[in-house]
Amino acid sequence: MKAVFFRKHGGNEVLEYGERPDPTPGPGEVLVSIAAAAMNHLDIFVRNGVPHVPLPQIPGADGSGVVHEVGEGVAGLAPGDRVLVQPGLFDGVCEFCRSGEQSLCVKFRILGEHLPGTFAEKALVPARNLFPIPAKISFEQAAAFPLTYQTAWRLIVGRGEVRPGDTVLIHGIGGGVGWAALEIALLCGARVIATTSGPEKARQARSAGAELVVDYTAEDVGEAVRRHTDKRGVDLVVDSVGEKTWMTSLRAVRRGGRIVTCGATSGPNPAEEIRLIFWKGISILGSTMANDREFHALLAVVASGRLSPRIDRVLPFARAAEAYRLLEEGRQFGKIVLVPESAGRRWPDGD
Ligand SMILES: [Zn+2]
Numbered sequence: 374m375k376a377v378f379f380r381k382h383g384g385n386e387v388l389e390y391g392e393r394p395d396p397t398p399g400p401g402e403v404l405v406s407i408a409a410a411a412m413n414h415l416d417i418f419v420r421n422g423v424p425h426v427p428l429p430q431i432p433g434a435d436g437s438g439v440v441h442e443v444g445e446g447v448a449g450l451a452p453g454d455r456v457l458v459q460p461g462l463f464d465g466v467c468e469f470c471r472s473g474e475q476s477l478c479v480k481f482r483i484l485g486e487h488l489p490g491t492f493a494e495k496a497l498v499p500a501r502n503l504f505p506i507p508a509k510i511s512f513e514q515a516a517a518f519p520l521t522y523q524t525a526w527r528l529i530v531g532r533g534e535v536r537p538g539d540t541v542l543i544h545g546i547g548g549g550v551g552w553a554a555l556e557i558a559l560l561c562g563a564r565v566i567a568t569t570s571g572p573e574k575a576r577q578a579r580s581a582g583a584e585l586v587v588d589y590t591a592e593d594v595g596e597a598v599r600r601h602t603d604k605r606g607v608d609l610v611v612d613s614v615g616e617k618t619w620m621t622s623l624r625a626v627r628r629g630g631r632i633v634t635c636g637a638t639s640g641p642n643p644a645e646e647i648r649l650i651f652w653k654g655i656s657i658l659g660s661t662m663a664n665d666r667e668f669h670a671l672l673a674v675v676a677s678g679r680l681s682p683r684i685d686r687v688l689p690f691a692r693a694a695e696a697y698r699l700l701e702e703g704r705q706f707g708k709i710v711l712v713p714e715s716a717g718r719r720w721p722d723g724d
Pocket residue numbers: 463464465466467468469470471477478479480
């Protein structure tokens with residue numbers, strides 16, 4: 374099969390596109406013919422070098438396609454079924470899995486990081502990580518939402534416990550998780566303050582329903598939030614940026630408010646003012662991906678058409694390096710989807 378892969382860590386120069394052996398499904402596993410795969414920041418971290426990544430590695434967490442072959446003991450799935458991949462892998466037997474918190478599994482792993490991923494014509498996936506694609510949802514849409522939208526769902530609904538009327542500050546609305554969090558917070562009836570850079574992303578966030586959009590390159594976010602909330606602060610801050618935004622998050626949250634952290638795209642070790650945390654009684658909550666219950670709830674909302682992932686562009690696997698570069702430079706708005714080459718398809722111009 375053809376796949377995007379790398380034999381050593383590094384920049385885009387380590388990415389190759391070529392032949393890899395076809396995998397064979399073991400017990401409980403399914404071989405999926407990939408129809409679409411979507412890029413995440415995770416793919417950049419994995420390419421750059423995370424110590425536990427086996428080499429050579431095929432990246433890619435998000436994907437959708439058609440069941441090609443099922444392993445021993447797999448029930449309820451047959452060749453030809455349209456499926457999407459839930460990329461959070463769990464053992465199903467530990468204390469946390471048994472209590473329904475699969476993303477807290479002691480053996481939690483992610484497809485494309487710990488195991489070969491979806492940037493290939495075929496991918497091996499545990500049967501319990503495959504879900505039927507709802508009617509009217511395309512392969513590209515089905516690949517575009519699982520990782521970011523489940524992360525955002527747990528941030529807003531599971532951990533953030535957003536209620537109608539809550540005010541939510543979301544840093545970096547241009548990122549996949551940020552945009553998904555905006556949509557889900559609005560669906561919950563929250564008022565959203567979003568931060569971004571540049572007029573185009575600000576315009577998009579406003580038209581999606583953000584009450585206030587702050588351009589962090591032009592304005593002090595903490596000050597803008599203070600002014601907008603009449604000095605009260607917001608009920609919840611969603612921070613996936615880390616070092617660059619953490620102090621602003623501590624200042625922007627109201628007394629007794631919540632900050633949910635789910636990433637550190639600008640670095641993991643921010644300055645911190647502990648006095649602000651205890652004096653304001655701030656709850657700081659961590660969040661990673663989602664449990665099965667949350668994923669099912671999200672899938673139902675996607676199937677109903679009330680959430681639809683934004684797709685920036687679709688490129689063939691052979692142009693994966695270009696897709697990585699666009700994501701690294703933050704020039705996309707929405708998901709970059711990679712698909713196998715297919716005859717007769719027109720591709721967007723090179724970049
Ligand atoms: Zn477990």
